[in-house]
Amino acid sequence: MKNNLVIIGFMxxxxxSVAQALASKLGKEYVSTDDLIVKKANKYIPKIFEDDxxxxxxxxxxEIVKTVSEMDDIVVDCGGGVVLxxxxxxxxxxxxxxxxxxxxxERILERSxxxxxxxxxxxxxxxxxxxxxxxxxxxxxEKAADVIIDTNNLSIDNIVAQILDFLK
Ligand code: S3P
Numbered sequence: 001m002k003n004n005l006v007i008i009g010f011m012x013x014x015x016x017s018v019a020q021a022l023a024s025k026l027g028k029e030y031v032s033t034d035d036l037i038v039k040k041a042n043k044y045i046p047k048i049f050e051d052d053x054x055x056x057x058x059x060x061x062x063e064i065v066k067t068v069s070e071m072d073d074i075v076v077d078c079g080g081g082v083v084l085x086x087x088x089x090x091x092x093x094x095x096x097x098x099x100x101x102x103x104x105x106e107r108i109l110e111r112s113x114x115x116x117x118x119x120x121x122x123x124x125x126x127x128x129x130x131x132x133x134x135x136x137x138x139x140x141x142e143k144a145a146d147v148i149i150d151t152n153n154l155s156i157d158n159i160v161a162q163i164l165d166f167l168k
Pocket of ligand 1: 009010011012015034045078079080081082117118119120
């Protein structure tokens with residue numbers, strides 16, 4: 001019986017807000033892979049990328065996902081790159097239904113512009129970077145997803161309602 005919900009998707013597609021709202025609605029625990037990585041490394045994500053590199057970050061992510069995948073009755077808010085290592089998806093699927101949130105490049109640009117917390121988007125041409133990352137990642141996201149929600153014209157409440165509808 002799958003009793004976890006796993007929220008995946010590109011950066012700035014609303015995963016955190018949706019996962020938190022879903023967790024409170026369903027009475028499940030909210031768990032963020034990024035928060036657990038920060039706790040384990042004892043430094044913020046940009047600093048992990050700067051000091052140790054993306055590969056080290058991905059190693060930490062694999063360790064955290066392994067731990068999280070063994071938990072029950074949780075809503076998991078995954079970092080946007082979690083699908084890049086397929087072992088993460090295999091583990092998360094053992095007890096979880098995977099919900100993919102998608103958004104247009106415009107929406108992602110809008111939503112990510114105020115934050116410097118995402119080292120992969122701290123570049124000169126953010127739009128170009130988003131387009132390139134999305135192109136590479138889309139097949140991974142789609143292969144992992146049990147359900148796909150296009151968030152472009154939806155409020156957080158609408159997204160949550162669609163997910164709950166799917167779960168019925
Ligand atoms: C990443 C997404 C981030 C964070 C890290 C890498 C990515 O999480 O895990 O900066 O590779 O897409 P959010 O998707 O929550 O921003």
